[in-house]
Amino acid sequence: MKRLRYLLLGFGAAVLLAACGGAGGTHTLGGTVSGLRGTLVLANDGDTVTISQNGPFAFPEKLPDGSYYRVRVKTPPLFERCSVTNGEGVVNGTDVSDVAVACTDKAWMGPMELEPTLAGGAARVRAAFAGDVPMAAWEEGVAVYLSTLSFGGWSLPARVNVGNAAYPALAGNPEGRAVLAWTELDGGVRRVFALSWYRESWSGPEAVSTAGRAVRGEPRLSLSASDRGALVWIEDDGANDRAAVALYDGHHWTSPYYVSPSGVDADHPAVAVNNSGDVLAAWKEGGKVYAALRIGGAWGAPTVLYTGSNAYAPQAFLDDTGRAYVAWEIWPLGPGGSEIALARYDPQSGMWTSQLNFEYGSQPTLTGDAASGRLALFWLEGGALWVRVYEDDDWQDAETLSPSGSGPGRASPAMDAAGNLVVAWQQEDSSGHRQVYAAFRQYGSWIKPEGQDDFLSFSGRDVRSPALFGNPAAAIGEGRALLAWSQDDGSGSDHSSANLYW
Secondary structure (H helix, E strand, C coil), rough: CCHHHHHHHHHHHHHHHHHHCCCCCECCCCEECCCCCEEEEECCCCEEECCCCHHHHCCCEEEEEEEEEEEEEEECCCCEEEEECCEEEEEECCCEEEEEEEEEEECCCCCCCCCCCCCCCEEEEEEEEEEEEEEEEECCEEEEEEEEEECCEEEEEEEEECEEEEEEEEEEEECCCEEEEEEEECCCCEEEEEEEEEEECCCEEEECCCCCCEEEEEEEEECCCCCCEEEEEEECCCCCCHHHEEECCCCCCCCCCCCCCCCCCEEEECCCCCCCCCCEEEEEECCCEEEEEEEEECCCCCEEECCCCCEEEEEEEECCCCCCEEEECCCCCCCCEEEEEEEEECCCCCCEEEEEEEECCCEEEEECCCCCCEEEEEECCEEEEEEEEEEEEEECCCCCCCCCCCCCCEEEECCCCCCCCCEEEEECCCCCCEEEEEEECCCCCCEEECCCCCCCCCCCCCECCCHCCCCCCEEEEEEEECCCCEECCCCCCEEEEEECCC
16 A cells, blocks of 8 residues: 555656646747848757748747757758857756847858969859859860869869860859860860769760861850750851750760851850750851750751841840740940840740840840749940849849949859849959959849949959950859959969859
């Protein structure tokens, strides 16, 4: 009987403790978030909570008294860093409400030279993200070099070519793929070669253009998130310079296909590929603009988009629905200057429509995301860099991005799947040095330079002149951005440099 009485007393004590929130109770784990502008995912072991606004938060699962917890950031918001305070401990008889998560904007790390050990003379610098790996390529002398960033810093530049090389083109995607292409002398004839990168490993190089046929100028490259790629270049077919396209399936390149007709000379090609492997190629013949589409595995006949004699530098974009855009400059128009023309292909009607005076200005650049269909058009006009963004099935109002002062150069933009944008350009600072500037579009709003001295390159040194292949490059990925450019090292030699938004 005494033993039974002790057991009953123990049972009563356990009930009383549970009722008071003691050892048998469960408790909420939470705290507060501040500074958040995007979406954040926190984790405690296998339990997660998604947060999209500042203020209190709590995990969905309650914790038994005495249990250990460790709150960590599982998925940070784009373009922000988030730190956790009071995130680790043991539940001690009450709810945990003092976990503090503070988010701040990421910042530029500061400029650094990528190849100070080389002789200098870097030009045509390119930038990309292969997954979370930033990389840059450039031309120097008769060689093309490549450098990647890891936890140990930027790698020593690796020469990718054997013969006399030039005109690098670099593209990456969120799946960890990258393609680097260039032109190189092969048997006395300049051809297109390409390397492919996948998760820390390069394969190639592979000759892509036609053996024995000379390539003119620089190749253009597009790579989708689904590892579909396309290269376009101008190739001598023995009688004329023609636009040739080779396609990439994530492993190999197809034989070149001439998209431009025989009997005429093509130049200034552009290319875009979507996630289905459909391709848009655009080019110029004289002052006319042409485009050709490869939909469902078959090339259509070229379409003339502009029949004048004064078009320049077409740009291309193609989304996953098959909607295509080509932009180009028409110059000069007289006292009014140049204008930007924009052509759009509607996959439902199978027709192109062109608006020749879409904007007044020069040097248009297109960028976009094939999956969402968002795109942006940049151009120069009135001594300023302008942009219009296409989203929600409409073009948004035009905005200026550059600070007042010396006129900017051509824009180098990049867009991610969420519609965030980074764009780089160069213009003079207040002391007359050419510098690299950048603007962000995050969560629908632009963050712009505050003035002429809000630049991201080395102070007191000149970025390479645009006429000498000195336009900066920009890339975006994993909530980060990369700028790359060539800049005087102070002694008259140009070195490739970079600045990472981390």
